[in-house]
Amino acid sequence: MLSMQSYEPKAYDDNAVRAFEWLCAVVERVLTREGEDREALRRLPAGDVGPNLLTSDHVMEYLTHRVASIREMANEAEKEPDVSAAVRTHLERIIDATEHIQSELIEMLMETDEGPERRFTSLTKAQQAVAVLLADGLDNDQLAAELGVSLNTVKTHLSAILRKYGLRNRAQVSDDVRKYLAR
Template sequence: MIQTIGHRAAGILRAAQKDLAYQITVAHWDFYRAFREWMSRITTVDAFFIGLFHGMDRILIPYHFDGNDLDEEPGSMPIFPGGVSEWVRDNLRTYRYAFDDGDVLNRSKRFGDLTRPSADVLVAPLVRAPSETLEVFGVASIQTYTPHAYTEEHVAAFEWLCSVVARLLTREEEDRRSAEGLGAYSMLLPDDVIAAVVRDLGLMRRRIDGILNRPVITDREYREALERLGAETARLQAETAELVLHAHRAAEDRFRTLTRREQEVALLVVKELSNAEIAAELRLSERTVKIHVGNILRKYTAKQRASVIAELRRYLD
């Protein structure tokens, strides 16, 4: 354990590690909420968010909190140039409000109660560590309205817990890819996302029907049922947003299975060039282009160019 983390905080972190390993198997919304709640046992957390990068210019926010975790809807947004998410990704380290009195933070999109600016902030990278190089795939942030609130212990504890969260998310992704390699299930694409949403909406509808069909229900029971449905709706939004992110990543992963030359050909296929036109553009023989196109179709398990074009336009154009 890091030396700056005291005995009490270390005990909380050990308990958090065990609980988070369970929560990620339940739902990501519960996982992120537990992350925030465990960190709030160590220091003040008035606001919190998780961001997951997709591509170089967008970030998905599946969970955020500012006094209430049901007020802000999950969603994708552009990465603000010079903002805090870009800073953390580029610098591979935690941003602290004390570095610049919040200058970088203030260039970013604000959320929650805009009348109360944060007075102390930590934004830490979520790092995937393959053998070749480190990859920042997301960020996590805790914020408070109290100035100078976050000590060195709080920074160390937050970074340690972020490393736990990053490992659990990475392991889950590795398990998914391993299952794909065995043919356990295919890469997640739009139809899969729609099917998952339809399934979850069906479950929610049955719960609503169960409430409406009760012969007698008190105001308190009705309110509690609505609160549970509100939480279920937030959970469904977060899970759906991440399904869309996985669909983007699946398409990116598939594109990366192509060789450099096949990628060049694929991007010209998207422009609906003929084999002869692609050959002229890349200074290849038409026969070589035909071989590359055949390889692309095989790797995309597609019989026609239209399927490849649709996927590339949606995710990689």
């Protein structure tokens, strides 16, 4: 629900109201599309062995692109010949705000610790699947049952994961994988 309020009567002229209605329509389209996009992401295949991991990096990238599309729509609307000065002013503010938001999102992406991602992506798909389930707290027998592999295969994957991570125990690997998954 969006609302346009003021403490003073007749604070908004027709152009401001139309600009607000346009913005509401854009927000509605973005939110509708977000649900459709989420459903599409859910339907993506998980790959050969490992789960389909949606990380905060993916979300940040998605948001950056969605904000860019809103900015593009505002740019297009601003170029329309019949746009009043008041609406043009509101559109310029939207364009400035979206550019600022995009810059902030990009800065946030650049400030992240790449270590957990680098370590996780160094694993094979099978090792990634083991690491994710390990982070969920599964023991070796549960890992084997969940993945449909032998206990020896699980132990082999765990040894390789510990070696690649340069760590001594599963708890340390679990913590590092959780950091990656939380991104």
